[in-house]
Amino acid sequence: MLVFKRNMSRADCRSENFSGIRKCEISNNHEIWINGALIKEVTEYQLQTDEQAVQKAYAEAFKLGPEQVIVV
Numbered sequence: 001m002l003v004f005k006r007n008m009s010r011a012d013c014r015s016e017n018f019s020g021i022r023k024c025e026i027s028n029n030h031e032i033w034i035n036g037a038l039i040k041e042v043t044e045y046q047l048q049t050d051e052q053a054v055q056k057a058y059a060e061a062f063k064l065g066p067e068q069v070i071v072v
Contacts, residue, residue: 007025010022013031014036015036018036020032040057055070
């Protein structure tokens with residue numbers, strides 16, 4: 001199960017061992033977290049220029065092929 005959070009700080013994610021995707025309200029970046037560790041960050045620029053940026057980052061974080069990840 002994937003959890004998407006907006007209102008948690010990075011410190012909250014670390015202290016709660018968060019796993020999922022967090023959107024930073026300040027930078028609009030998307031962050032992929034696993035067990036309280038920030039694994040991958042997708043910048044707002046990447047999101048604007050590549051519609052598969054989150055899919056690619058998630059695939060890289062979990063060592064999957066991009067075709068194995070579906071973002072809806």
